[in-house]
Amino acid sequence: xxxxxxxGTRGAVLHRGLVDLLGEEQVxxxxxxxxxxxxxxxxxxxxxxxxxxxxxxxxxxxLARFCSEHNVPLVPRGAGTGLSGGAIPVEGGVVVSxxxxxxxxxxxxxxxxxxVQPGLVNLHLSTAAAPHGLYFVPDPSSQKACTIGGNVAxxxxxxxxxxxGVTTNHVTGLEIVLTDGTIVRLGGKAHESExxxxxxLFVGSEGTLGLITEITVRLSPLPEDKRTVMxxxxxxDLASEAVSAIIASGLVPSAIELMDQLATVAVEASVGxxxxxDAGAILxxxxxxxxxxxxDHRARIEELCRANGATSIRVAExxxxxxxxxxxxxxxxxxxxxxxxxxxxxxxxxxxxxxxDVLRRIAEVGERYGVRIANxxxxxxxxxxxxxxxxxxxxxxxxxxxxxxxxEILRACLDAGGSITGEHGVGMEKNCELPLQYGxxxxxxxxxxxxxxxxxxLANPAKIFPTPSRxxxxxxxxxxxx
Ligand SMILES: Cc1cc2nc3c(=O)[nH]c(=O)nc-3n(C[C@H](O)[C@H](O)[C@H](O)COP(=O)(O)OP(=O)(O)OC[C@H]3O[C@@H](n4cnc5c(N)ncnc54)[C@H](O)[C@@H]3O)c2cc1C
Numbered sequence: 509x510x511x512x513x514x515x516g517t518r519g520a521v522l523h524r525g526l527v528d529l530l531g532e533e534q535v536x537x538x539x540x541x542x543x544x545x546x547x548x549x550x551x552x553x554x555x556x557x558x559x560x561x562x563x564x565x566x567x568x569x570x571l572a573r574f575c576s577e578h579n580v581p582l583v584p585r586g587a588g589t590g591l592s593g594g595a596i597p598v599e600g601g602v603v604v605s606x607x608x609x610x611x612x613x614x615x616x617x618x619x620x621x622x623x624v625q626p627g628l629v630n631l632h633l634s635t636a637a638a639p640h641g642l643y644f645v646p647d648p649s650s651q652k653a654c655t656i657g658g659n660v661a662x663x664x665x666x667x668x669x670x671x672x673g674v675t676t677n678h679v680t681g682l683e684i685v686l687t688d689g690t691i692v693r694l695g696g697k698a699h700e701s702e703x704x705x706x707x708x709l710f711v712g713s714e715g716t717l718g719l720i721t722e723i724t725v726r727l728s729p730l731p732e733d734k735r736t737v738m739x740x741x742x743x744x745d746l747a748s749e750a751v752s753a754i755i756a757s758g759l760v761p762s763a764i765e766l767m768d769q770l771a772t773v774a775v776e777a778s779v780g781x782x783x784x785x786d787a788g789a790i791l792x793x794x795x796x797x798x799x800x801x802x803x804d805h806r807a808r809i810e811e812l813c814r815a816n817g818a819t820s821i822r823v824a825e826x827x828x829x830x831x832x833x834x835x836x837x838x839x840x841x842x843x844x845x846x847x848x849x850x851x852x853x854x855x856x857x858x859x860x861x862x863x864x865d866v867l868r869r870i871a872e873v874g875e876r877y878g879v880r881i882a883n884x885x886x887x888x889x890x891x892x893x894x895x896x897x898x899x900x901x902x903x904x905x906x907x908x909x910x911x912x913x914x915x916e917i918l919r920a921c922l923d924a925g926g927s928i929t930g931e932h933g934v935g936m937e938k939n940c941e942l943p944l945q946y947g948x949x950x951x952x953x954x955x956x957x958x959x960x961x962x963x964x965x966l967a968n969p970a971k972i973f974p975t976p977s978r979x980x981x982x983x984x985x986x987x988x989x990x
């Protein structure tokens with residue numbers, strides 16, 4: 509029979525139970541420790557009742573059984589770089605940090621597979637695979653810090669997933685601990701497994717179905733060579749037209765990224781990537797693969813950029829120059845600190861051809877709310893990342909206004925036939941907006957799926973699905989501001 513902890517006493521009682529179960533080393537409970545787990549890369553915060561840092565799957569399963577008996581929520585956490593509040597314990601409970609489960613268990617170069625623990629940092633996998641001529645394709649701009657577990661939970665993309673697919677295309681096996689402590693294994697090293705695509709279901713489930721404790725990923729051969737082109741345009745409209753022209757030409761670049769002038773100014777101050785400061789837009793495009801033919805593809809991209817108004821073009825001549833160009837793009841979010849104390853990043857997707865219209869609507873939103881908005885995004889995928897700049901020290905009203913501006917941007921994406929998230933997930937940041945995209949029947953069907961795996965609702969509660977308390981307050985505010 510479940511013995512729920514009583515609010516207020518939960519922390520102390522929980523701490524004693526967890527230490528008895530797992531040992532002192534695995535449990536954090538003091539206020540100063542818990543404060544470190546109140547945050548992720550988004551803007552909301554909440555304090556956990558305890559943090560557990562398991563050593564292996566058995567620890568996770570024991571923890572889940574214990575929490576199930578006592579009706580305590582479980583909130584998985586990788587590196588906390590998530591941008592939708594996914595790792596925030598909004599209803600309290602235990603944050604499960606995978607920092608100690610960060611090993612590569614097997615690197616099977618012959619089968620192009622690696623078996624890894626969820627806390628492995630994304631870049632560490634590609635670094636380990638490089639001597640075998642292999643790499644892990646998904647490369648979020650946060651790849652120096654984010655974990656493979658977080659990538660799987662968010663179905664993350666990255667600048668180079670345009671040609672080769674996002675995380676779901678590179679996962680072939682999972683080990684999962686359900687909230688009742690059951691350990692489930694799905695797939696393995698083979699290309700396909702029979703029956704329903706349950707791996708596909710877990711990838712992108714944002715920790716709401718269970719805790720991922722082991723991942724089998726596909727490794728890909730490193731391309732023989734690459735060509736990287738930076739083109740400067742007077743306006744975002746012209747750069748967007750160039751993106752559509754490149755895709756329409758039949759070329760499939762491994763990456764096409766765009767950033768506007770505000771972002772460029774921040775990047776140059778922070779990274780010094782060599783982008784021209786007077787450009788209205790900077791486009792980065794890369795083609796890779798067999799060396800033969802790459803120069804033709806590069807030349808075609810240059811030609812299409814010129815035909816669409818590029819004022820200057822630079823091609824990286826060396827690996828060092830290429831790294832410098834990418835350092836600018838990958839460091840763009842962090843560079844926002846040069847412009848404002850805080851930023852709030854949105855993550856909508858639209859059909860590529862609607863880029864000019866939607867970018868104009870984003871600029872209008874910025875004017876109406878009196879906020880500066882920088883744009884840095886995966887243009888090839890139509891995946892926008894408007895960064896709304898603000899100063900959170902000016903009080904909670906500022907953040908509320910910024911969030912309301914964010915909702916308007918999401919509405920613009922939906923109006924253009926897009927979606928409210930491309931790769932950062934719904935989390936606790938957009939769960940109130942999910943009904944803008946899905947009707948009650950769709951949401952009910954998704955909830956049935958969640959309940960099939962997590963009947964007690966203990967896996968990362970108050971994420972993805974709207975919750976009455978938070979969502980009512982926010983939609984009233986948003987309605988007032990529009
Ligand atoms: C500067 C910057 C750049 C970024 N660029 C990109 C980008 O280009 N593309 C992109 O897609 N994202 C990007 N992100 C977002 C973020 O890095 C990714 O979503 C990443 O995959 C999160 O990994 P994490 O380890 O930090 O996960 P966390 O933030 O710790 O968690 C994210 C979600 O995953 C769940 N989770 C974590 N581990 C597990 C597990 N073992 N089992 C079950 N659920 C789990 C959490 O509960 C949470 O819901 C960026 C973020 C920053 C700060």
